[in-house]
Amino acid sequence: MAIDREHKKRLFALASLPVLVVVAVLINAARNIDDYRHRIEAxxxxxxxxxxxxxxxxxxxxxxxxxxxxxxxxxxxxxxxxxxxxxxxxxxxxxxxxxxxxxxxxxxxxxxxxxxxxxxxxxxxxxxxxxxxxxxxxxxxxxxxxxxxxxxxxxxxxxxxxxxxxxxxxxxxxxxxxxxxxxxxxxxxxxx
Amino acid sequence: MRHVMRILAIVFAALVLAALQSTTPPYAMLTGPIRTAGHQSDTVASATLSLAIEDISNARTIEYEHFGKAMKLETSGVWVVIDARLQAFRQTMPIRAATLVGASGRCYRQSERAAGAPDSLAAKTLQPGLPTTGIFIFELPEDETTDMTLVVSEQYDPQLQDEVSVKLDPLVAAPQDQLDLGLNGD
Missing domain, CATH: 2.60.40.10 (Immunoglobulins)
Structure with a gap:
């Protein structure tokens, strides 16, 4: 039972990696867009x-x-x-x-x-x-x-x-x- | 069997990561200059500026007058003076960066010794709608002049900015002893 729970935790950690990468990219993109907006006159x-x-x-x-x-x-x-x-x-x-x-x-x-x-x-x-x-x-x-x-x-x-x-x-x-x-x-x- | 599968998975992941790393373009390339190239007989135009070569001279000595003072600059190599016509299309821009790539591939920036020469493009600012003429002055070994490319941009090492390069015809004539560039600062 304990082994099954540990296995689920590892799977969850592995599955969360792509999500974290996407979130990091989105946050970085949002910062870049905000920087760019402060350099243009729109x-x-x-x-x-x-x-x-x-x-x-x-x-x-x-x-x-x-x-x-x-x-x-x-x-x-x-x-x-x-x-x-x-x-x-x-x-x-x-x-x-x-x-x-x-x-x-x-x-x-x-x-x-x-x-x-x-x-x-x-x-x-x-x-x-x-x-x-x-x-x-x-x-x-x-x-x-x-x-x-x-x-x-x-x-x-x-x-x-x-x-x-x-x-x-x-x-x-x-x-x-x-x-x-x-x-x-x-x-x-x-x-x- | 399970251990073998794990090892294979790790090796596979390492191979994928190595492939990704080796094929990722370097940051300097991704954010490098936007290059436009042409030949001396053409007007080479990018989205933001154009460059046309009008004349090229080479000499052992250049002379000019700077604020009433006669300047005579000699070199153990050769002076290359390029008459050019530049135009900005979108926005006011200085042309701070001009480099002559010689036959060996070495890059020569504009001579600072001749920074006070008249009509120097390094001291001018391009205004949209107002084509500007002037000269670039380089000092380089004579054997470099058999194959030259002029590279011009708003600043050195441009990032995501236009860089215009013009392949120059080889200089067949022997360098003049003296080249008079005229007056400046009067």
Whole structure:
């Protein structure tokens, strides 16, 4: 009788192995999927006005298109254009580290994505355009020192884009803790 | 008889496990680069970038001006300067990794001695919709230039990212004594 019980225990232990392997794979897959979701922007809120996101109310405060000779006299070769975007963010709660891994990009209708210029080049351009003014920081640097509740900060990012894409561009912003949620503002630039 | 069956079962299980282990692809292969290959006369395009070779030069000495300072770089081997045209399709991307695989199979990364050369692609960032031209500069033994392949990717040792390689025509002409790359930083 005791031998029969021991035999059943061994069979049960053996039969549980495939189940445990499947459970382990599923748990690992779920973790990977969760990690992946925090790296993509899939749930996008779009508006022409203001949007609440990551403890602040965000809106576009200025857009400049440079390179075709209209905003400034500068003319860039071929299709190359420079877009400077300023975002206004008014904190509605304590942000703390809530803006960590902030990502900003311009996206066109086909899904192409343009990332901001690096800090050094961005500040060089700012000094060329307005020598008397202190260059504004981008989203990454601002995330280290976000505004206090009720205060407003301006975030500036610069992008190099082809002229043919200008009309369909939207600015997209997301932060690490809230991804895949993101916000988007159509730039509404008419390059004609 | 029961013991024999048990031993056979253990041996069978060991064989199955050994077979599984020996046929499992290594992790580095599973997560390695997504390769696209072509020839020098083609524009080689992957899902995220394309590469076209416009010209190749080789020289004993390269010269250029860097922030007003004349630079003259000599080598006991040969400088290989590749003019290329790159385009990103989906997203802004730097091209930090360019490797020249020589005739012996050895890999040569871009020369850091010539990092300040004008129009260097290592210092540029590709923007979708804006094709970019520039040069890759390599320093390698002359006997390596009989059979070369240029391998380009966003970063070295890419994982699940595109890697474009172009088989280059053998360099038949003898290296120039000097190659002037022009100005930079002005």
């Amino acid at each position: 749930d996008i809120s779009k508006s022409d006005a203001a949007l609440d996101y990551a403890g602040a109310t965000w809106s576009l405060s200025q857009i400049r298109l440079i390179g075709d000779g209209r905003d400034t006299e500068v003319r860039f070769p071929g299709e190359m254009r420079l877009i400077i975007v300023r975002l206004s963010a008014t904190a509605i709660e304590q942000i703390g580290e809530g803006w960590g891994q902030c990502e900003v990009g311009l996206v066109d209708g086909t899904g192409r994505r343009w990332l901001p210029l690096d800090v050094v080049l961005s500040h060089d351009i700012s000094r060329d355009l307005a020598p008397a003014d202190e260059p504004l920081d981008g989203c990454g640097i601002t995330s280290l020192n976000p505004p206090a509740p009720g205060a407003t900060t301006i975030v500036e990012e610069k992008f190099v884009v082809p002229e043919s894409a200008v009309a369909s561009l939207s600015l997209r912003l997301s932060v690490g803790p809230l991804r895949p949620a993101a916000i988007a503002f159509p730039l509404g630039l008419d390059h004609s």
